[in-house]
Amino acid sequence: MPYRLQFKWAICTGLRRFEICALTIGDLDRSTISCGDGLVQLDLMRKGGRLRSIYVPSDLIDETRWYILMDRPKPKLGADDSVFLSSSGLPMRRGRLTRKFRELADRLGIKCTLHHLRHTFALQVLERLQRHELAGEWLNAIKVVQVLMGHSSIETTEIYLDAMEITSDAVVGALGYLYGASL
Incomplete structure (x- = not known):
C-alpha cells in the first residue's frame, strides 16, 4: 500500500524521492491552508535544505491521512512522525522506494525511473x-x-x-x- 500512495505523491506533486520519504504527519497537520479549488498548501524542506511550498490535491491529503489511520504499520521507536513506513515500522528509505518502482516497471516492460x-x-x-x-x-x-x-x-x-x-x-x-x- 505505501508504494502506490508514494507514487501518487510523485505524480501529483512533482516531489523528489527523498522528499516523499521525508513526509511527516506534522507536515500534513500543518496543511490547513486551503488554496481553494481542492488544493492545500504544504511547506516542506526541499532540495538544498530550503523551505518551499507545494500544492497538494486535498483528496491526496485525505487519502494519506486514511492510510496513516488504517494501513500504516506500527512505527518503531523514533519513527512515530514519519508518514511512510516499511513493513518493519521504520521510515521508508528512498532506495527501497526506487527498487519497488523499478521492479514494477520491469514487470510491465517499461523503461523508466521513479524520477x-x-x-x-x-x-x-x-x-x-x-x-x-x-x-x-x-x-x-x-x-x-x-x-x-x-x-x-x-x-x-x-x-x-x-x-x-x-x-x-x-x-x-x-x-x-x-x-x-x-x-
Missing part, C-alpha cells in the same frame, strides 16, 4: 498551463512550473520546454503520419 514521474508532472502541468495562455488567460506557465518543482533557477525549469516541444500534438502527429506512411 520520470517528476518529469511527467512538470510536462503535464506545463502543457495545461500553456493551453490557458493560448486561450488568452494571463499567466507565466514556466514560472508557475518553476515554483511547483522547487527549482531555484528558471534555466533548470526551461529544460522541460524542450521535452514539451517534442511531445507537442504537431510533433506526435507528424511522427504518427510518418509511421503510417511507412506501412
Whole structure:
C-alpha cells in the first residue's frame, strides 16, 4: 500500500524521492491552508535544505491521512512522525522506494525511473498551463512550473520546454503520419 500512495505523491506533486520519504504527519497537520479549488498548501524542506511550498490535491491529503489511520504499520521507536513506513515500522528509505518502482516497471516492460514521474508532472502541468495562455488567460506557465518543482533557477525549469516541444500534438502527429506512411 505505501508504494502506490508514494507514487501518487510523485505524480501529483512533482516531489523528489527523498522528499516523499521525508513526509511527516506534522507536515500534513500543518496543511490547513486551503488554496481553494481542492488544493492545500504544504511547506516542506526541499532540495538544498530550503523551505518551499507545494500544492497538494486535498483528496491526496485525505487519502494519506486514511492510510496513516488504517494501513500504516506500527512505527518503531523514533519513527512515530514519519508518514511512510516499511513493513518493519521504520521510515521508508528512498532506495527501497526506487527498487519497488523499478521492479514494477520491469514487470510491465517499461523503461523508466521513479524520477520520470517528476518529469511527467512538470510536462503535464506545463502543457495545461500553456493551453490557458493560448486561450488568452494571463499567466507565466514556466514560472508557475518553476515554483511547483522547487527549482531555484528558471534555466533548470526551461529544460522541460524542450521535452514539451517534442511531445507537442504537431510533433506526435507528424511522427504518427510518418509511421503510417511507412506501412
